[in-house]
Amino acid sequence: xxxxxxxxxxxxxxxxxxxxxxxxxxxxxxxxxxxxxxxxxxxxxxxxxxxxxxxxxxxxxxxxxxxxxxxxxxxxxxxxxxxxxxxxxxxxxxxxxxxxxxxxxxxxxxxxxxxxxxxxxxxxxxxxxxxxxxxxxxxxxxxxxxxxxxxxxxxxxxxxxxxxxxxxxxxxxxxxxxxxxxxxxxxxxxxxxxxxxxxxxxxxxxxxxxxxxxxx
Amino acid sequence: xxxxxxxxxxxxxxxxxxxxxxxxxxxxxxxxxxxxxxxxxxxxxxxxxxxxxxxxxxxxxxxxxxxxxxxxxxxxxxxxxxxxxxxxxxxxxxxxxxxxxxxxxxxxxxxxxxxxxxxxxxxxxxxxxxxxxxxxxxxxxxxxxxxxxxxxxxxxxxxxxxxxxxxxxxxxxxxxxxxxxxxxxxxxxxxxxxxxxxxxxxxxxxxxxxxxxxxx
DNA sequence: TACAAAATACCCATTTTTAGGTATTGCACA
DNA sequence: TGTGCAATACCTAAAAATGGGTATTTTGTA
Numbered sequence: 001x002x003x004x005x006x007x008x009x010x011x012x013x014x015x016x017x018x019x020x021x022x023x024x025x026x027x028x029x030x031x032x033x034x035x036x037x038x039x040x041x042x043x044x045x046x047x048x049x050x051x052x053x054x055x056x057x058x059x060x061x062x063x064x065x066x067x068x069x070x071x072x073x074x075x076x077x078x079x080x081x082x083x084x085x086x087x088x089x090x091x092x093x094x095x096x097x098x099x100x101x102x103x104x105x106x107x108x109x110x111x112x113x114x115x116x117x118x119x120x121x122x123x124x125x126x127x128x129x130x131x132x133x134x135x136x137x138x139x140x141x142x143x144x145x146x147x148x149x150x151x152x153x154x155x156x157x158x159x160x161x162x163x164x165x166x167x168x169x170x171x172x173x174x175x176x177x178x179x180x181x182x183x184x185x186x187x188x189x190x191x192x193x194x195x196x197x198x199x200x201x202x203x204x205x206x207x208x209x210x211x212x213x214x215x216x
Numbered sequence: 217x218x219x220x221x222x223x224x225x226x227x228x229x230x231x232x233x234x235x236x237x238x239x240x241x242x243x244x245x246x247x248x249x250x251x252x253x254x255x256x257x258x259x260x261x262x263x264x265x266x267x268x269x270x271x272x273x274x275x276x277x278x279x280x281x282x283x284x285x286x287x288x289x290x291x292x293x294x295x296x297x298x299x300x301x302x303x304x305x306x307x308x309x310x311x312x313x314x315x316x317x318x319x320x321x322x323x324x325x326x327x328x329x330x331x332x333x334x335x336x337x338x339x340x341x342x343x344x345x346x347x348x349x350x351x352x353x354x355x356x357x358x359x360x361x362x363x364x365x366x367x368x369x370x371x372x373x374x375x376x377x378x379x380x381x382x383x384x385x386x387x388x389x390x391x392x393x394x395x396x397x398x399x400x401x402x403x404x405x406x407x408x409x410x411x412x413x414x415x416x417x418x419x420x421x422x423x424x425x426x427x428x429x430x431x432x
Numbered sequence: 433t434a435c436a437a438a439a440t441a442c443c444c445a446t447t448t449t450t451a452g453g454t455a456t457t458g459c460a461c462a
Numbered sequence: 463t464g465t466g467c468a469a470t471a472c473c474t475a476a477a478a479a480t481g482g483g484t485a486t487t488t489t490g491t492a
Contacts, residue, residue: 029335035251102318102335119245119318148438161409163478176441183481184438192480193377198414364468379448392471399451400468408450 020047026073072098079206083112096133154181159201236263242289288314299328370397375417
């Protein structure tokens, strides 16, 4: 695949020089995408090619047609970036995945990533982190309290103002099931109000603001 | 209105130059500075020149030697950006100051700014906000949807996930009063769910997304 | 195959919201 | 000086949400 060779472990030697690193940036914030890309491209001693994606569809396409060495992705990308599922879909051992930390993120959600980059990292810091991840090997799983597909679907209807009964009717479920889902959502997120859920859904892009504006 | 124009059809303005807008970006995060600058420079229908500064010293120097039309600055810039003091030091009537909202910010800290830009604003949104701040002149109220001040205040707490009882305790009111306010809000807006109310509040800028994120 | 998680469903009791009514006080404006 | 509205407060009743429990079926995976 890529021309970049991760020549084994612990090469203390100056990184890269063995070719261009291809970095994918997946974040819904255009400001972050462009800013991070600009910094990466200007890093001295690194030859970096950047591909930006703003949506999960674009990321899928990118993974299909590109040879990504490092994926930098917001933990909130596409609602919630399921890194475990992603790694199963794209079982590339050499692929490193870096979290872009911009807003509040649960500590647990960061464990599965090979590295974190936050908004206040400067060029030096980012360069150093790049050096680190290009040298290390393994990463292990950590089970997160993540939302299931159905739970995310339920949240979508809550944000649109549906009552539990209406959600049940829409999805052909018993209202008890909907209530159970909502109870599990509350437990996992520790968010106890519809308003809070709405904020969560917007911030984590489970729904689009423009998409729900019509429904209120 | 100002002389600044999209599409170059500017007419006699009160500001110095027609055509190009000079924007200063003051933020300690290089990612945000560069990302915001990249987006601004690529905005269609706008001609924008950007000056980036990372420190308060650089900002002072910039204000001395440059002709800034809009200053975009993080409320946390240099620890805390004292906008009142800044306006006294540089009494430029035409200077617009925009907050760059990246982390949690107190609502009060944003009031003094002419506009806010947050990380999740896309090009369109930023373009729209630019148009807004360059227009302010006849920006008087277009007769609000008749929501009273108290009602808007109540909505703020609803969005933050407060129950009616909690709102009553916070505002030293009877819960009956809070319920009455909420009934009137529901009647005026025809929005019958907390989720819908939350969307309304965000869209209509009664609350800032960045401000409530911390409360959920 | 066996296990874990997800999705489904129901029970209970309590709290909260919604929706209708009414009523008093104070303030602004014509 | 009266009219209208905002803000306050209370009553009742129904609907909905919340928080705790348990249990079955399905599904994916070790």
